[in-house]
Amino acid sequence: MSEGKIRRPRAETPKGFRDYFGAEVTERKAMLDAIAGVYHRYGFDPLETSAVETVEALGKFLPDVDRPNDGVFAWQDEDADWLALRYDLTAPLARVAAQYRNELPNPYRRYAMGPVWRNEKPGPGRFRQFYQCDADTVGSGSVAADAEICAMLADALEEVGIPRGDYVVKVNNRKVLNGVLESVGFGRRYGDSETQMLANKYDEIMLRELKSKEDQILRTIDKFDKVGINGVMQLLTVGRTDESGARIEGVGLAQHEAEPIAWFLTAKGADNNETILSLRKAVGDSAFGKAGVDELEQMSNLLAAQGYGADRIVVDPSVVRGLGYYTGPVFEAELTFQITDEKGRPRNFGSVAGGGRYDGLVKRFTGQDVPATGVSIGVDRLLAALRAKGRVAGSSEGPVVVTVMDRDRMADYMAMVGELRSAGIRAEVYLGNPKNFGNQLKYADKRGSPVAVIQGGNESAAGTVILKDLILGAQIAQNATLEEWKDRPAQLEVPRAELVAAVRKMLAK
Structure with a gap:
């Protein structure tokens, strides 16, 4: 330097x-x-x-x-x-x-x-x-707490402007997946507690192996929404070749071990009752899995009692994100309407919220x-x-801008802006160099101001102010007809005493 x-x-x-x-x-x-x-x-x-x-x-x-x-x-x-x-x-x-x-x-x-x-x-x-x-x-x-979270999530989406029919809250349960894994020999079979002491070192080694295999299965089913059920089956068993030609190794499950997991992922029926029935078959004799299905059934009943049907909150086993983290019910809010991606292709908007029991x-x-x-x-x-x-x-929308035509009359302009603010109207006085009036209007335009207030010496002597409708003025400059301009001028002069009422009327238009 x-x-x-x-x-x-x-x-x-x-x-x-x-x-x-x-x-x-x-x-x-x-x-x-x-x-x-x-x-x-x-x-x-x-x-x-x-x-x-x-x-x-x-x-x-x-x-x-x-x-x-x-x-x-x-x-x-x-x-x-x-x-x-x-x-x-x-x-x-x-x-x-x-x-x-x-x-x-x-x-x-x-x-x-x-x-x-x-x-x-x-x-x-x-x-x-x-x-x-x-x-x-x-x-x-209590699963009532889980059901309440789902109902509250649905209400929140509607409150901010996502109409009913454009979203669905999907509910699943980690215990159901645990039951499916247990039924095919990969569940840990240690109940709810992850900290239960094992009998000997051999059991510790077996637990590590089971957890490693379980983690691989969880990572695989998490790809369900991307590769579909056939892709998941390939990844659970012998592996697959992706669209780029790359070979992805499979988890190594036998076909009969992978099939119950596929049943779990595709168990969604025509309604919540049919889905729950399918899940009961998927978990087999697993007590842990049955407990998870019972929780889903309780949640479905609790939500239905409050008027939240399957059109808003639905039991859906395809919700697999976060299953490695949560311990019970899991839920995800998905927006179902379509948007256009950066390549011009239509696609569903997708998930905007997720959670569950931990x-x-x-x-x-x-x-x-x-x-x-x-x-x-x-x-x-x-x-x-x-x-x-x-x-x-x-x-x-920006504030109403009170322009400054004479810097020696700043107190008058401050009085105007004070009246507007007292009336609950967002307003400010131009505080830059007032020498160039055009720059004041450029400033108001950059602020997104709807109205500019103007009072020069002549208007002050006459006891009036000029209001310039900046939004209408921009529209007229672009495409308004002569008739529209005559019918609704973008600038008008009003008595100074009527400043607040006139600005409020202009803003309302």
């Missing part, structure tokens, strides 16, 4: 992050406020936790390295504790439920909304900071089993869906 040359920072957003401006922030807040209204109606309380947690409390991302930042943004505090930005809203809930367990009501019902951070490789549509919107019930093992949430902190169930809405995806449906405009 040459002597005397100043090195200036680059004005750019860090990789994997983005900035949000007026309309996007306004739309997101309106959507989240609507969702919060539904959650509040269901009796859930808001919770705001710190953006920073100890890495020990986060737990999940602790790698076997000196700096524990795999997946999170972490740093070492002065007292040698490792801290990290939260990677989701569930880990903080676990800490809160343990820390305040003697003060909180049981069950504890909370919702939380806010940004989370993940130290992952960014890509198209994949950012290191994004918003989450969660609702959870901690402390209830018992053992607080056990890491207290050593005691604490049941929990919840759901997380993908904020950005749901906003994109609302834009696709025309429920949000993608822009927001």
